[in-house]
Amino acid sequence: MACRAVALQLPVAAAFAGPSAAYLHGVEHAASFADKVHVLVPAPAGLRSQPGLQVHTMSEEPWLQGIGTGTLRRTDPARAAWESAVWLEPTRAIAIIDTLLGRGLTTRAALAQFAALHDGRPGIRRASWLFDLAEPAAQSPAESQLRIRLVLAGLPRPVVQHPVQVSGGLILHPDLAWPAVRVAVEYDGHWHSDREQLHRDRQRLNRLVGAGWLVLHVTSRRLHQDFPGIVREVRAALLDRGWHR
Missing domain, CATH: 3.40.960.10 (VSR Endonuclease)
Known part of the structure:
Protein backbone atom coordinates (compact mmCIF):
# COMPACT_ATOMS: atom_id res chain seq x y z
CA MET A 1 0.00 0.00 0.00
CA ALA A 2 1.33 3.44 -0.93
CA CYS A 3 0.64 4.88 2.53
CA ARG A 4 2.73 2.19 4.21
CA ALA A 5 5.65 2.80 1.85
CA VAL A 6 5.51 6.55 2.47
CA ALA A 7 5.23 6.00 6.24
CA LEU A 8 8.71 4.46 6.27
CA GLN A 9 10.17 7.76 5.01
CA LEU A 10 8.22 10.25 7.14
CA PRO A 11 9.39 11.98 10.32
CA VAL A 12 7.85 10.71 13.53
CA ALA A 13 5.65 13.79 13.92
CA ALA A 14 3.99 13.42 10.50
CA ALA A 15 0.47 12.12 9.99
CA PHE A 16 -1.52 11.07 6.94
CA ALA A 17 -4.22 13.63 6.27
CA GLY A 18 -7.14 14.59 4.04
CA PRO A 19 -7.99 11.96 1.41
CA SER A 20 -5.09 9.75 2.50
CA ALA A 21 -6.43 9.71 6.07
CA ALA A 22 -9.96 9.03 4.78
CA TYR A 23 -8.59 6.06 2.82
CA LEU A 24 -6.97 4.69 5.98
CA HIS A 25 -10.33 5.09 7.75
CA GLY A 26 -11.86 2.77 5.13
CA VAL A 27 -13.11 5.15 2.42
CA GLU A 28 -11.66 3.17 -0.49
CA HIS A 29 -12.45 5.70 -3.22
CA ALA A 30 -10.75 8.56 -1.34
CA ALA A 31 -7.34 7.71 -2.83
CA SER A 32 -5.72 5.48 -5.41
CA PHE A 33 -2.15 4.52 -6.23
CA ALA A 34 -2.13 7.26 -8.89
CA ASP A 35 -2.95 9.98 -6.35
CA LYS A 36 -0.52 11.94 -4.22
CA VAL A 37 -0.24 10.91 -0.59
CA HIS A 38 -1.21 13.83 1.67
CA VAL A 39 0.65 14.26 4.95
CA LEU A 40 0.48 16.86 7.69
CA VAL A 41 3.57 17.95 9.61
CA PRO A 42 4.35 20.63 12.20
CA ALA A 43 5.87 23.72 10.58
CA PRO A 44 9.46 23.14 11.84
CA ALA A 45 9.63 19.60 10.40
CA GLY A 46 11.41 20.67 7.22
CA LEU A 47 9.69 18.08 5.03
CA ARG A 48 8.88 19.25 1.49
CA SER A 49 6.45 18.09 -1.18
CA GLN A 50 7.89 15.83 -3.87
CA PRO A 51 6.52 13.61 -6.65
CA GLY A 52 3.80 11.46 -5.14
CA LEU A 53 3.84 13.30 -1.80
CA GLN A 54 1.90 16.46 -0.87
CA VAL A 55 3.12 18.01 2.39
CA HIS A 56 0.91 20.35 4.42
CA THR A 57 2.17 22.22 7.46
CA MET A 58 0.23 23.27 10.53
CA SER A 59 1.42 25.79 13.06
CA GLU A 60 -1.60 27.83 14.16
CA GLU A 61 -3.37 25.25 16.30
CA PRO A 62 -2.46 22.57 18.85
CA TRP A 63 -0.49 20.13 16.73
CA LEU A 64 -1.98 16.91 18.06
CA GLN A 65 -5.64 17.98 17.82
CA GLY A 66 -7.47 15.32 15.82
CA ILE A 67 -4.43 13.15 15.09
CA GLY A 68 -4.37 9.49 16.01
CA THR A 69 -1.47 7.40 17.25
CA GLY A 70 0.16 4.24 15.95
CA THR A 71 2.33 3.18 13.02
CA LEU A 72 0.09 4.89 10.45
CA ARG A 73 -0.80 8.11 12.20
CA ARG A 74 -3.72 9.80 10.54
CA THR A 75 -6.05 12.69 11.18
CA ASP A 76 -9.44 11.69 12.59
CA PRO A 77 -12.48 11.50 10.27
CA ALA A 78 -13.82 14.99 11.07
CA ARG A 79 -10.44 16.58 10.47
CA ALA A 80 -9.90 14.45 7.34
CA ALA A 81 -13.25 15.74 6.02
CA TRP A 82 -12.16 19.33 6.70
CA GLU A 83 -8.81 18.81 5.01
CA SER A 84 -10.42 17.16 1.99
CA ALA A 85 -12.86 20.06 1.68
CA VAL A 86 -10.06 22.63 1.80
CA TRP A 87 -7.45 20.83 -0.32
CA LEU A 88 -9.45 19.02 -2.99
CA GLU A 89 -11.68 19.98 -5.87
CA PRO A 90 -15.32 20.09 -4.58
CA THR A 91 -16.63 17.17 -6.67
CA ARG A 92 -13.98 14.87 -5.23
CA ALA A 93 -14.21 16.22 -1.70
CA ILE A 94 -17.99 15.88 -1.43
CA ALA A 95 -17.87 12.16 -2.23
CA ILE A 96 -15.37 11.62 0.61
CA ILE A 97 -17.41 13.67 3.08
CA ASP A 98 -20.66 11.90 2.12
CA THR A 99 -19.05 8.51 2.71
CA LEU A 100 -17.49 9.50 6.04
CA LEU A 101 -20.95 10.58 7.21
CA GLY A 102 -22.79 7.66 5.64
CA ARG A 103 -20.57 5.09 7.33
CA GLY A 104 -20.90 6.77 10.69
CA LEU A 105 -17.20 7.65 10.85
CA THR A 106 -18.11 11.23 11.69
CA THR A 107 -21.26 13.29 12.25
CA ARG A 108 -22.70 16.63 11.14
CA ALA A 109 -22.22 17.87 14.69
CA ALA A 110 -18.52 16.93 14.64
CA LEU A 111 -18.05 18.67 11.27
CA ALA A 112 -19.83 21.79 12.53
CA GLN A 113 -17.68 21.82 15.65
CA PHE A 114 -14.49 21.45 13.64
CA ALA A 115 -15.58 24.27 11.31
CA ALA A 116 -16.36 26.50 14.30
CA LEU A 117 -12.93 25.85 15.79
CA HIS A 118 -11.34 26.90 12.49
CA ASP A 119 -13.43 29.99 11.86
CA GLY A 120 -11.30 32.55 10.08
CA ARG A 121 -8.81 30.06 8.62
CA PRO A 122 -8.25 29.87 4.85
CA GLY A 123 -10.82 27.59 3.25
CA ILE A 124 -13.48 28.00 5.95
CA ARG A 125 -16.16 29.21 3.53
CA ARG A 126 -15.72 26.35 1.08
CA ALA A 127 -15.47 23.72 3.81
CA SER A 128 -18.61 25.02 5.53
CA TRP A 129 -20.43 25.07 2.18
CA LEU A 130 -19.45 21.48 1.45
CA PHE A 131 -20.37 20.35 4.97
CA ASP A 132 -23.82 21.88 4.47
CA LEU A 133 -24.22 20.10 1.11
CA ALA A 134 -23.00 16.74 2.42
CA GLU A 135 -25.54 13.89 2.37
CA PRO A 136 -24.94 10.66 4.31
CA ALA A 137 -27.75 8.99 2.32
CA ALA A 138 -25.79 9.20 -0.94
CA GLN A 139 -25.41 5.74 -2.43
CA SER A 140 -22.14 6.13 -4.35
CA PRO A 141 -19.29 8.56 -5.06
Missing part, protein backbone atom coordinates in the same frame (compact mmCIF):
# COMPACT_ATOMS: atom_id res chain seq x y z
CA ALA A 142 -20.67 9.13 -8.58
CA GLU A 143 -24.08 10.12 -7.18
CA SER A 144 -22.37 12.56 -4.83
CA GLN A 145 -20.45 14.07 -7.72
CA LEU A 146 -23.57 14.31 -9.89
CA ARG A 147 -25.45 16.09 -7.09
CA ILE A 148 -22.84 18.75 -6.46
CA ARG A 149 -22.19 19.31 -10.15
CA LEU A 150 -25.89 20.01 -10.67
CA VAL A 151 -25.82 22.51 -7.80
CA LEU A 152 -22.67 24.15 -9.17
CA ALA A 153 -24.44 24.43 -12.54
CA GLY A 154 -27.07 26.62 -10.89
CA LEU A 155 -29.85 24.10 -10.36
CA PRO A 156 -31.71 23.91 -7.04
CA ARG A 157 -30.37 21.49 -4.46
CA PRO A 158 -32.01 18.08 -4.83
CA VAL A 159 -33.18 15.85 -2.00
CA VAL A 160 -31.25 12.58 -1.67
CA GLN A 161 -33.26 9.35 -1.38
CA HIS A 162 -36.57 11.20 -0.98
CA PRO A 163 -39.40 8.77 0.02
CA VAL A 164 -42.14 8.50 -2.62
CA GLN A 165 -45.24 6.41 -1.99
CA VAL A 166 -46.45 4.62 -5.13
CA SER A 167 -49.23 2.16 -5.91
CA GLY A 168 -49.82 -0.52 -3.31
CA GLY A 169 -48.31 1.63 -0.58
CA LEU A 170 -44.74 0.83 -1.65
CA ILE A 171 -42.14 3.47 -0.75
CA LEU A 172 -39.46 4.17 -3.36
CA HIS A 173 -36.42 6.41 -2.95
CA PRO A 174 -35.12 8.03 -6.15
CA ASP A 175 -31.45 8.98 -6.05
CA LEU A 176 -32.07 12.72 -6.45
CA ALA A 177 -35.44 14.44 -6.26
CA TRP A 178 -37.13 17.82 -6.38
CA PRO A 179 -40.36 16.91 -4.54
CA ALA A 180 -42.11 20.26 -5.07
CA VAL A 181 -42.21 19.66 -8.83
CA ARG A 182 -42.05 15.84 -8.81
CA VAL A 183 -38.86 15.53 -10.84
CA ALA A 184 -36.31 12.83 -10.06
CA VAL A 185 -32.91 11.80 -11.39
CA GLU A 186 -31.69 8.22 -11.21
CA TYR A 187 -28.00 7.46 -11.63
CA ASP A 188 -27.52 4.30 -13.68
CA GLY A 189 -23.90 3.46 -13.08
CA HIS A 190 -24.05 -0.28 -12.65
CA TRP A 191 -27.31 -2.00 -13.61
CA HIS A 192 -26.93 -2.01 -17.41
CA SER A 193 -25.01 -5.33 -17.40
CA ASP A 194 -27.45 -7.07 -15.04
CA ARG A 195 -30.74 -8.17 -16.63
CA GLU A 196 -32.51 -8.77 -13.33
CA GLN A 197 -31.46 -5.38 -12.01
CA LEU A 198 -32.58 -3.77 -15.27
CA HIS A 199 -35.99 -5.42 -14.87
CA ARG A 200 -36.34 -4.12 -11.29
CA ASP A 201 -35.24 -0.62 -12.26
CA ARG A 202 -37.71 -0.44 -15.15
CA GLN A 203 -40.52 -1.62 -12.88
CA ARG A 204 -39.45 1.01 -10.34
CA LEU A 205 -39.44 3.67 -13.05
CA ASN A 206 -42.97 2.73 -14.15
CA ARG A 207 -44.24 3.04 -10.59
CA LEU A 208 -42.66 6.46 -10.12
CA VAL A 209 -44.12 7.66 -13.42
CA GLY A 210 -47.49 6.24 -12.39
CA ALA A 211 -47.28 8.31 -9.22
CA GLY A 212 -46.90 11.47 -11.29
CA TRP A 213 -43.14 11.82 -11.30
CA LEU A 214 -40.93 12.77 -14.25
CA VAL A 215 -37.82 10.61 -14.02
CA LEU A 216 -34.56 11.29 -15.86
CA HIS A 217 -31.73 8.78 -16.06
CA VAL A 218 -28.02 9.62 -16.03
CA THR A 219 -25.44 7.05 -17.08
CA SER A 220 -21.79 6.98 -16.10
CA ARG A 221 -20.80 7.72 -19.69
CA ARG A 222 -22.97 10.82 -19.89
CA LEU A 223 -21.84 12.05 -16.49
CA HIS A 224 -18.25 12.09 -17.73
CA GLN A 225 -18.78 12.94 -21.41
CA ASP A 226 -21.96 14.99 -21.72
CA PHE A 227 -22.62 16.77 -18.46
CA PRO A 228 -23.82 20.01 -20.15
CA GLY A 229 -26.51 17.92 -21.86
CA ILE A 230 -27.59 16.51 -18.50
CA VAL A 231 -27.88 20.03 -17.06
CA ARG A 232 -30.02 21.15 -20.00
CA GLU A 233 -32.37 18.19 -19.60
CA VAL A 234 -32.75 18.55 -15.84
CA ARG A 235 -33.27 22.31 -16.09
CA ALA A 236 -35.88 21.84 -18.83
CA ALA A 237 -37.71 19.23 -16.75
CA LEU A 238 -37.75 21.46 -13.67
CA LEU A 239 -38.99 24.47 -15.64
CA ASP A 240 -41.65 22.39 -17.38
CA ARG A 241 -42.89 21.22 -13.99
CA GLY A 242 -43.16 24.74 -12.56
CA TRP A 243 -39.74 25.57 -11.10
CA HIS A 244 -39.02 29.30 -11.12
CA ARG A 245 -35.40 30.43 -11.09
